[in-house]
Amino acid sequence: MNNIEPTLERNMLASAAGYSPRMPWLAIGRLLLPLWRKDLAFKRTGWQYVLLMAIAAFAIVYGAWQQEVIHNFGALLNTKATTVFYMVPSLALNTLDPSLAEVLVWIAIGRALFAIFCAWLDMVFHKKITGRPFDWESMINVALVNGLFSFAALFAVLNQPIRDWLAHYDALVAQVPTLVDLNGSVALVMAMLIGDFCFYWSHRLCHETRCFWNLGHISHHRNRNLTQMTCAIEPGWLPLQAAGGLALLLLPVMSKLFTSDIRDAGIALAVLMVIDTLVDPSHSIFMYWIESKSRALRALRTVFVTVGVHYMHHSNEVTGPHGTGVNFGARLSIWDRVFGTYAEPPKALPRTGLFDPEADLCVNPLRYVLQPFMRMGLELRGNKLSDWPFILFGSTDYEPPNPVRMSR
Ligand SMILES: [Zn+2]
């Protein structure tokens, strides 16, 4: 469906009107306009169907790699360190008891395979769970978008001023004194709490601040047919992520204040890694469905962000007490409970996507990536300079005095 507004088109043509038609960018604009307007759509017959299946097959492999599924799996072939639990610093395996290290490697392989399996089951059971056929076009679109975002991340990481800034930040963090040395299970629990506390506030900031939401995190929330394979990653504009992740910058500081040696946690490491495996496919409709039938999986919600709890974060049916959403935690539901933003997932799969019913589905990589910037640019152009700080850094509830008539 193409629901791009005529207003936007008028805006694009109006800004072109003052220039000579020979201007090369206008020619590029004319070329791009049909590409901008159209959403990806294939017929389910003849050569279009064959083409759709061929591109979809490529997108399945590439998409899985983009979601770091195969990527993680590849890293396991030469494992030296593994992540036990999301946001807890990875663990060097050669410093562990060899039999425990072997158990962790097997769980890590299982985690990668399980994520691939869930992505595949999402496609197979999509019609049964949602009543709608699997959205192949959306999967292809997201694979392209994720590729662009990853490329942007790579560009940002290779950018020398950003590298200098990060090195400077690392040097500052190195000067932070260590107040408490923790080890074993206490260290593990503390690392989980600190990691998720930083993630919670970073994520909430991304939802509540205009530029972090409109130019970044909105992409992760756009899809109305959300599954493991139709989930857009965060845009990789590192400076923006770093800004949106102000609280995440706290993580190295807090990890330095409470130095944690989790090696002595023993079998607790394996138990937490199994839980991490179960909740890792956090956009899987298949796992949501299984969770709705399993009391044991639902019991995990007391402390952990299960697939259901994170999928609920993508629901456009619940705005939450702050109007910007619910369930901001990454792996622990504790901070959402403490700060009053927890919402229990319903039995039936909630509708996902942006709160705005007029929001663009954007099954078009060009619009998906550029539309938020276009919208912000038009807002800045149509309003006074004194409104700019609010347009950029105000709350997501803020509407500029001259709003832009363009879908989100
Ligand atoms: Zn979010």
Ligand SMILES: [Zn+2]
């Ligand atoms: Zn998500």
